[in-house]
Amino acid sequence: MHTVTTRPIEGQKPGTSGLRKKTRVFMQPHYLENFVQSVFDSIGGAAGKTFVVGGDGRFFNDRAAQVILRMAAANGAAHVIVGQGALLSTPAASHLIRLNKTDGGLIMSASHNPGGEDEDFGIKFNGPNGGPAAEGLTDRIFARTKEIAEYKITDAQDIDLSRIGETALGDMKITVVDPVTDYAALMETLFDFDKIRAMIADGFRIRFDAMNAITGPYAIEIIENRLGAAEGSVVHGTPLPDFGGMHPDPNPTWAHELMDTMNGPDAPDFGAASDGDGDRNMIVGPNVYVSPSDSLAVLAANAHLAKGYTEGLAGVARSMPTSAAADRVAQKMGLPCYETPTGWKFFGNLMDDNRVTLCGEESFGTGSNHVREKDGVWAVLMWLNILAVRKMSVVEIMQDHWQTYGRNYYSRHDYEAIETDTANALVTDLRAKLPDLPGQTIQGRTIATADDYTYHDPVDGSVSEHQGIRVIFDDAARFVIRLSGTGTSGATLRLYLESLELDPANFDRDPQDALAGIIGAAEEIAGIKARTGRDGPDVTT
Structure with missing residues (x-):
């Protein structure tokens, strides 16, 4: 371990989801290191603490993971849990933080932004509750980046992150875990896989576009392997450093290939897409696009049909720019409904205080209190659970919803x-x-x-x-x-x-x-x- 002299670098202010810049900016000398050290300094140091580390696999993800591990060891961290290949979807990282009761995690992603050496990279710190850092902490991190004078790092060979198991870096234990297993097990506790399997076995067809991003392995394991959808139901399922040239933003503009399929002559019964780090989703049916605001409202109205939510919802929350469709559901169901600024961290306080169960943003993010991040695969499974129980098509679900609540x-x-x-x-x-x-x-x-x-x-x-x-x-x-x-x-x-x-x-x-x-x-x-x-x-x- 040694200490490196550095000086502040302008512009390291975290946004609503961490620090995002062009990849080449992060590759500059001291840039990533300054920010990571500022995070450690702002949480009272890393000594004796346990962290989760992983990312969406975009360019520089693997190199950044090695830097974070060497810095965590130099700062005295006791244990780091890292996804195999340095891969973890953002909701899966949130789950691992909560499951293992760690002191937080460092997630490498620029979410739905394009990836590659000439595109975008990002990093954020999530707290012990699994959610994005609160504004008070991000303010402290930014303040620290403006005064930092040194950082600590260990000289070491790269840790082999390709093999599951335990290793060590100095006195710090490193546990490499399968990025999918624990998350998939959580999903089985929330949704009725038997009912969804039966629907699929009866001929229900799915098209899930992972956009060459992180949810590919999750969707293949859950939708194809565990739920029995036909091989090839998940397309673009291999995470690539540049997302195969795709813009991994699940909306009708960028997921145009999925939209063409779902609006085509032999459309599957259900279509979905997710983004770079797996926290966003788009839901479509044959010739019908479900807006994220409508999706949140439909999930709120039908969540009790999924086994993890049979006791009902504590409340619903939406970001201020999101439509009031969810408000109308909450009012009819007698549920509290909260309006927050954009940014999932605002929902975290409400969930931690047991005020809400379901949350959503118009920017293709929906989730619940099972983690403290929006969760694309979760939203897809919730929709599949609802369709399996109600035995209606996507368009029938939407038409019924509008008849009940207005549009x-x-x-x-x-x-x-x-x-x-x-x-x-x-x-x-x-x-x-x-x-x-x-x-x-x-x-x-x-x-x-x-x-x-x-x-x-x-x-x-x-x-x-x-x-x-x-x-x-x-x-x-x-x-x-x-x-x-x-x-x-x-x-x-x-x-x-x-x-x-x-x-x-x-x-x-x-x-x-x-x-x-x-x-x-x-x-x-x-x-x-x-x-x-x-x-x-x-x-x-």
């Missing part, structure tokens, strides 16, 4: 890689307009309220400001604008649009048509196209 038409428009100053100026100018907006009539709708969302955590009393600009009309239609914290180039501006429809005669409209008035109002008020020079969004979901 919250919803869409998100992403304007990616905008010049940062332009994006910041747009948001600043819109924020200045907010006090004068209520009472104005735009596109035939009257604005009821307009604000910059502030969240007051009911568990720890913390306050999170500037979490998104909301403009809400008197018919409950609304749009939300916020800057994303998950990109690595320029700024991504997200526009969220929602309108409630209660007339069954209008449930089959195209969402963009149904939301045309809200889209026009948002442009009239915020001027996104005019300010950015864009003809329209880069991604529409």
Whole structure:
């Protein structure tokens, strides 16, 4: 072990899901080491502690894992549990942290961002509850990166992470585990595999697109091996450092191959996709796309059909930009419903306090209190469990849901890689307009309220400001604008649009048509196209 002199490197501020930069930035001398040491320093040191380490397999994942292990040993860690090949999906890492009662974990991923030497890499620390670090901790980590002067590392040969078993690095024990086994066992306790197996044996066909990312091994083991789906039901199932050139973001734009299949003449009965690190999901049926907001609402309404949730839900939570479809379910079922800022860490407090069981975000993330991360494979299995019990198709489930609760038409428009100053100026100018907006009539709708969302955590009393600009009309239609914290180039501006429809005669409209008035109002008020020079969004979901 030796101590290396270093100096602060600008820009190491963790976002909603850790630190994300271009891979070559992380490959610079001292860059990864500075951040990892700052994490250890900010949690009171690593001495005597146990951690989980793993990642989504993107380029630099294997090298970063070796650096983290050598630094953990030099900082006095007692034990590190690492996924075979340095691989772990984010929800599986969360489960291992909780299962083994460790002091946290370091997860290497840039989630749904592209991978490769010229693309993106990321790393985040998850706490002992298995969830992303709270804002207080990420603030301390960032503060430490701005003053760091040295880090500790051990000189050693690479640890063989290809073989399951125990080894050591100095006084630190290293346990290499199969990344899938414990997670798959957890899923069997939550869902009725027998019912799903019977449905599949009766001819039910599945297409799961793992997008050459981490969920491939999980989906093959669970969906094909344990549930009996035909070989080849999981496509793009081998994790690759560059995701095979795919953009591992499960939405209709990037998972277009799956969408073509599901909209084709011989579509399977059920389609799904997951992202780079396995915490997101997209659900589709033959000629029907299920928006993430609707998916959360359907799961909330039907979760009691899965064996791990038969006693009902403690409550439901959604991120503020997510549609209010889940609110309508919670109200009808007499459940508490919480609205939080974007970022799964905000759900962690509510779950730890037993206030909610189910959580979801419009950004293709859904999960429950079985871990403290959103969980793509879990969401797919919950859908399969519901379909097996109700014996209905995906489109029938959706139509029945809208008949019961109404339809919250919803869409998100992403304007990616905008010049940062332009994006910041747009948001600043819109924020200045907010006090004068209520009472104005735009596109035939009257604005009821307009604000910059502030969240007051009911568990720890913390306050999170500037979490998104909301403009809400008197018919409950609304749009939300916020800057994303998950990109690595320029700024991504997200526009969220929602309108409630209660007339069954209008449930089959195209969402963009149904939301045309809200889209026009948002442009009239915020001027996104005019300010950015864009003809329209880069991604529409």
